[in-house]
Amino acid sequence: MRILNFLARGALAGLFACAFVAPAAAALPIQKWQQASGAQVLLIESPGLPMVDVEIDFDAGERRDPAGKAGLAGITADMTSKGIAARNGEPALDENQLGEAWADLGASFGGGAGLDRMSFNLRSLTYPDLLDKAVKLAARELGEPSFPDTVWQRDRQRMIASIREANTRPATVAARAFGQAVYGGHPYGNDTTEESVSRIAVQDMQDFYRAILPCRAKVSIVGAVSRAQADQIATTLLSRLPNGRCEPLPPVAEVPALSAAAERNIPFASAQAHVLIGQPGYKRSDPDYFPLLLGNYVLGGGGFVSRLSEEVRQKRGLSYSVYSYFSPGMHAGAFTVGLQTRPDQAAQAVQVSRDVVRRFVAEGPTEAELKAAKDFMIGGFALRIDSNRKLVDNLANIAWYDLPLDYLDTWTKQVEKVTAADIKAAFARKLQPDRMVTVVVGADVASARQ
Numbered sequence: 001m002r003i004l005n006f007l008a009r010g011a012l013a014g015l016f017a018c019a020f021v022a023p024a025a026a027a028l029p030i031q032k033w034q035q036a037s038g039a040q041v042l043l044i045e046s047p048g049l050p051m052v053d054v055e056i057d058f059d060a061g062e063r064r065d066p067a068g069k070a071g072l073a074g075i076t077a078d079m080t081s082k083g084i085a086a087r088n089g090e091p092a093l094d095e096n097q098l099g100e101a102w103a104d105l106g107a108s109f110g111g112g113a114g115l116d117r118m119s120f121n122l123r124s125l126t127y128p129d130l131l132d133k134a135v136k137l138a139a140r141e142l143g144e145p146s147f148p149d150t151v152w153q154r155d156r157q158r159m160i161a162s163i164r165e166a167n168t169r170p171a172t173v174a175a176r177a178f179g180q181a182v183y184g185g186h187p188y189g190n191d192t193t194e195e196s197v198s199r200i201a202v203q204d205m206q207d208f209y210r211a212i213l214p215c216r217a218k219v220s221i222v223g224a225v226s227r228a229q230a231d232q233i234a235t236t237l238l239s240r241l242p243n244g245r246c247e248p249l250p251p252v253a254e255v256p257a258l259s260a261a262a263e264r265n266i267p268f269a270s271a272q273a274h275v276l277i278g279q280p281g282y283k284r285s286d287p288d289y290f291p292l293l294l295g296n297y298v299l300g301g302g303g304f305v306s307r308l309s310e311e312v313r314q315k316r317g318l319s320y321s322v323y324s325y326f327s328p329g330m331h332a333g334a335f336t337v338g339l340q341t342r343p344d345q346a347a348q349a350v351q352v353s354r355d356v357v358r359r360f361v362a363e364g365p366t367e368a369e370l371k372a373a374k375d376f377m378i379g380g381f382a383l384r385i386d387s388n389r390k391l392v393d394n395l396a397n398i399a400w401y402d403l404p405l406d407y408l409d410t411w412t413k414q415v416e417k418v419t420a421a422d423i424k425a426a427f428a429r430k431l432q433p434d435r436m437v438t439v440v441v442g443a444d445v446a447s448a449r450q
Contacts, residue, residue, distance in 0.1 A: 143240025
């Protein structure tokens, strides 16, 4: 049995190293159905390799963290892998035994949490003897976590030490100040601190985890399985969760718009000043998604070929790297411009960056810039779906944001039809350059301007 398991692990590692390349123009038919429990299941059959990837998502991300206990969602998700309770005649497993069980199967399962969702990911070979055991073990880990207090006391000290060390870095200070200023009290701006971690107990995890019900699950599956097999996988994975009443979760308020510009200059002894400029952006459901995606490539998402890079880096040598991005979610994630520069150049770098953003919002891209952005996006589309792991990521986003089932098939067409006027109008609707937050850590910008 040990030899079989060793061979299984070797085969799985070899398969993971091989990408399943889907032709860029090939259709990716997505099947979708709802189980009797209320769980939604999405499937892409990918028979090229004998393996399967599964992602299970719940509305239990960081936006659901209780007041004063930022970090609870992520901690709870991580602690599900620290042990399984004894139930129905099956023995308890501690974190070492659980890790060994997954190693013996040559499979993996684990949880994590982002701003919006708590996610669990399973990867396994589809050989019947291995897949059945992997799915059943994942069902126990998902449905019967023990949340051992002794492990949490150990991990809490490690986490606090890690936070304390991170607080010595200017990037951490800048990100925290920026999030608080941009989000104005919305949960997206909450930051996990030593104090918030110290307040979290195992009882908090158990209470938080009660939101994890089959009726709230969105299960995304990609691999060499049929619809019948996928349905059984989803059923088994969710079978040990309680079948409680699926009442609607309380709504989370939207991110408030900024009413005025704000600046925060934070002294910090560092060789480089860290600069962040931005504001609330847009939700993932916004119809301007594609114009904003392409426009941001031109503005600051295209690396050394972007407007910000040309003006800040190439023409003036103020920073080696400067970038911009949107982070849309269930709520309006931040639009962010970021760079590092010498402290004595921070004021100039801030002013040039603001001017570039203001001009882009007012004028939009040139036709040449738009063509370059489209060529890059369309040419690189195949790399977005060239493995089962990437496919399941895309499929989970389709499920989470309720995107059309032909989303991947029509992606390049959506990019192709965007015009320069579309981008200009979308940026004018979303960004207000005169009402942005500016955070500078490590330089006295006010003094530098005098």
